[in-house]
Amino acid sequence: MSLLIIGGTGTLGRQVVKQALEEGYHVKCLIRDFRRGAFLKDWGAELIYGDLSIPSTLPTALKGSSIIIDLATIKSISNYTAETIDWRGKLGLIEAAKLVNLKKYVYFSFLNAAKNQSIPIVDLKLKVEKELEKSGLNYTIFQCSGFFQGLISQYALPILEKQTIWLAGDSTPVAYLDTQDAKNIIVKSLSGSMYDKQIVSLIGEKFWTSKEIIKLCELLSGKTAKISYIPVFAFRILSIFFRFFEFTWNIADRLQFGEISNKTALNSEPSNEIIWSFERLSLENYLQEYFGRILKKLRETNYQQSKKSREISFL
Numbered sequence: 001m002s003l004l005i006i007g008g009t010g011t012l013g014r015q016v017v018k019q020a021l022e023e024g025y026h027v028k029c030l031i032r033d034f035r036r037g038a039f040l041k042d043w044g045a046e047l048i049y050g051d052l053s054i055p056s057t058l059p060t061a062l063k064g065s066s067i068i069i070d071l072a073t074i075k076s077i078s079n080y081t082a083e084t085i086d087w088r089g090k091l092g093l094i095e096a097a098k099l100v101n102l103k104k105y106v107y108f109s110f111l112n113a114a115k116n117q118s119i120p121i122v123d124l125k126l127k128v129e130k131e132l133e134k135s136g137l138n139y140t141i142f143q144c145s146g147f148f149q150g151l152i153s154q155y156a157l158p159i160l161e162k163q164t165i166w167l168a169g170d171s172t173p174v175a176y177l178d179t180q181d182a183k184n185i186i187v188k189s190l191s192g193s194m195y196d197k198q199i200v201s202l203i204g205e206k207f208w209t210s211k212e213i214i215k216l217c218e219l220l221s222g223k224t225a226k227i228s229y230i231p232v233f234a235f236r237i238l239s240i241f242f243r244f245f246e247f248t249w250n251i252a253d254r255l256q257f258g259e260i261s262n263k264t265a266l267n268s269e270p271s272n273e274i275i276w277s278f279e280r281l282s283l284e285n286y287l288q289e290y291f292g293r294i295l296k297k298l299r300e301t302n303y304q305q306s307k308k309s310r311e312i313s314f315l
């Protein structure tokens with residue numbers, strides 16, 4: 001069976017590529033920059049050029065694929081709008097998918113998306129879900145919670161770099177998911193029909209609030225976090241302000257996302273079928289491994305620097 005993976009360079013995408021190759025699938029990755037995707041070729045994947053912002057590049061890339069795994073989304077720093085990638089690009093993909101003999105289209109959306117349509121990126125995801133439902137294609141839609149890996153830039157790095165972490169009061173607990181665990185469930189789902197034409201929620205085993213994660217990072221790093229609380233109304237004003245500028249669409253989305261996930265059930269238990277991802281590593285162990293590695297590196301760098309300055313002072 002030939003898989004076409006879109007978004008293979010991404011956080012979850014690279015894990016899915018690796019797992020699919022390990023399980024013997026022939027994996028083609030749709031890539032817009034071959035240098036960025038070189039590591040996927042080293043792992044054994046075939047690279048094919050395609051760009052969601054240029055829909056005319058998609059039909060050729062899809063030829064010969066029996067399953068599409070679409071993990072692509074707008075990057076936080078991007079020259080495009082979410083509408084270009086996560087809506088028009090996806091429409092192009094679905095249209096091109098109808099022209100090949102496809103067994104399944106696997107798509108990734110947000111947990112409890114239907115309850116949070118006022119967030120633009122969630123709204124686009126929902127619209128794509130609806131397009132897939134009426135496309136006549138066989139599909140599985142995984143609605144995911146946040147990833148362990150995202151917590152590094154959200155909390156761990158700001159604490160290490162003494163940067164401020166912005167929080168909007170008490171956050172709703174999130175059942176974070178390790179992409180290393182998610183990849184097994186996703187690749188396993190390809191061989192069966194259990195999730196055909198279904199929307200399923202894919203979440204981690206334990207719900208965490210922002211404050212609990214920050215406390216854990218403080219404990220493991222030995223550093224104190226700089227936290228600033230921003231009222232919900234300020235999130236709203238900032239998101240309107242940022243929305244004014246096209247290039248900051250992502251910032252506006254993230255702000256509004258923060259506001260709404262704070263208020264509503266974006267991350268609370270969903271109503272559709274849930275796949276609980278059994279954790280290879282708990283979040284405690286995942287962050288412990290991360291801080292262990294980074295603090296060791298920092299100690300080594302400091303040692304080398306102080307050794308160098310001692311040598312210079314002797315000259």
Ligand SMILES: NC(=O)c1ccc[n+]([C@@H]2O[C@H](COP(=O)([O-])OP(=O)(O)OC[C@H]3O[C@@H](n4cnc5c(N)ncnc54)[C@H](OP(=O)(O)O)[C@@H]3O)[C@@H](O)[C@H]2O)c1
Nearest residue numbers: 007008009010011012051052053072073108144145146147
């Ligand atoms: N991260 C989360 O917490 C979370 C939560 C729920 C759902 N999801 C969903 O899960 C999926 C995977 O998320 P992720 O965090 O792993 O994504 P990610 O790390 O941000 O990666 C995004 C991927 O999309 C690709 N991409 C962006 N623009 C493209 C374009 N114009 N043409 C082709 N490819 C393009 C990127 O390729 P380049 O390397 O070329 O930029 C990259 O491989 C997404 O659908 C996301 O919405 C994520």
